Amino acid sequence: MTIPRHLDLDSVKVQAHDAFDRGALNEASLLFESLLLHRPDSISTHYMRGLVHKYLLDWPTSLHHNQRAIELNNEVDEAEHWNAAIAATALGQWDVARRLWTALGIGIDAGSGPIEDDFGVAVVRLNPWHAGETVWVRRIDPVRARVLNVPTPESGHRFGDIVLHDGASTGTRLNADGRDTPVFNELARMQQSEFQTFVVFVSCDEPADLRSLLDATLPGIGYAEDWTRSLVNYCLRCSYGVAHRHREPEKGAWQPDRNLGIAAQSRLSVETLLKNWSAAAPGRQWAGIETREVQAPELQEGGVWWREPEDDEST
Structure with a gap:
């Protein structure tokens, strides 16, 4: 998709954001891509295309555009760094992820390879684009967590799975102490458990x-x-x-x-x-x-599953 020169680029930007808000991610990606042909150094457009491809689970494209937004920005922007680090983690580019977390001031132990630490207990919504079963997890890095519950077979997940989750919470749950605990959307299963x-x-x-x-x-x-x-x-x-x-x-x-x-x-x-x-x-x-061994439901375009649900009833 290319934009005729006579069109107002600002109106195309509105269309791109509207497509994103409707969950039409492929349409939004094409519109943002066309905008970049005319404004290749637009930080916000690179960020938005990286965001779109995060929710398409297209990690190379997401990483590329978030890194480009970081290069163009004179200031450290949390959103760009978080999304770039999520994509780098999904791709197993641990040195890149560690560098991005450090730039955000998040304490990461020295070393290389996957991060294995304790970032506390949280809740993850499995397959948020589908049924959205919620489980308790132990976060082992800023966006990776080990499942602590026994998920239902229909979720396609297991106790002990390592999952990649989003950086922004989409609600809270009360823990055993009566304190609010953040709920994060799963983005991918990175390691299947033996159980x-x-x-x-x-x-x-x-x-x-x-x-x-x-x-x-x-x-x-x-x-x-x-x-x-x-x-x-x-x-x-x-x-x-x-x-x-x-x-x-x-x-x-x-x-x-x-x-x-x-x-x-x-x-x-x-x-x-x-x-x-x-x-x-x-x-x-x-x-x-x-x-029962059930495959996790595949991502299908439609809906805005990455936003906090209005009525969130977990299993």
């Missing part, structure tokens, strides 16, 4: 029985999580075709039937865990072990 997700259905008479299972350790077991209260959109057992009867507890009463997500290296590890647990006390039963 598969197994969906397990158990029954037990007391909360202490469940706690015993969740706290149990065994080789090959990464983490066990009670999904019973956190996944409330549908009956998980019905969705997996596990035969059972619905037992509706009284309000405030203990619910014996529990749905668990267990991160493990093998089905045998999960079976051993459940057999040991059920044999240790009466009233402990398990009805099935299910697993």
Whole structure:
């Protein structure tokens, strides 16, 4: 797409921003590219094209335009540096990312290669362009984090995955201490965990029985999580075709039937865990072990998933 000389470049700029605001990223990219043919040293246009390609997950193009904006700018602009560092991280250009973080005054340990530090706990919205399941994570650098929860198989993610996330938060969650914790959008999975997700259905008479299972350790077991209260959109057992009867507890009463997500290296590890647990006390039963390997939904153009949702209901 090229712009006839008689057209008002400012009106084209408005069209480009409008396309971006509508989520028409490919259209916006072409318009910003055309603007750069006429204004090749425009800092804001280089920045915007880099931003568009960040949300297209096109890391080489995003890095190029953000770096060009940095070169043209006499001042350190946080947005340009953050987006360039995100793109460099996605590409594994660790020296470039480290240099950009340092320019922003972010403390990075000396060295080369991937950053392995502790930047605190946060929440990441997986596949924000799709269902947007949220999980707790431990940030190991400014934009990379290790998943701490057991995500549902349908998310295409696993406990222990390393994900790349955006730099701007899109909301907050209350942590266990009642403090606001930022929520970031995932941009890509950088490293898949060795732990598969197994969906397990158990029954037990007391909360202490469940706690015993969740706290149990065994080789090959990464983490066990009670999904019973956190996944409330549908009956998980019905969705997996596990035969059972619905037992509706009284309000405030203990619910014996529990749905668990267990991160493990093998089905045998999960079976051993459940057999040991059920044999240790009466009233402990398990009805099935299910697993599904699902590909994460691909990015599709449309919508403005990078903005804070108005009504954010997490799983």
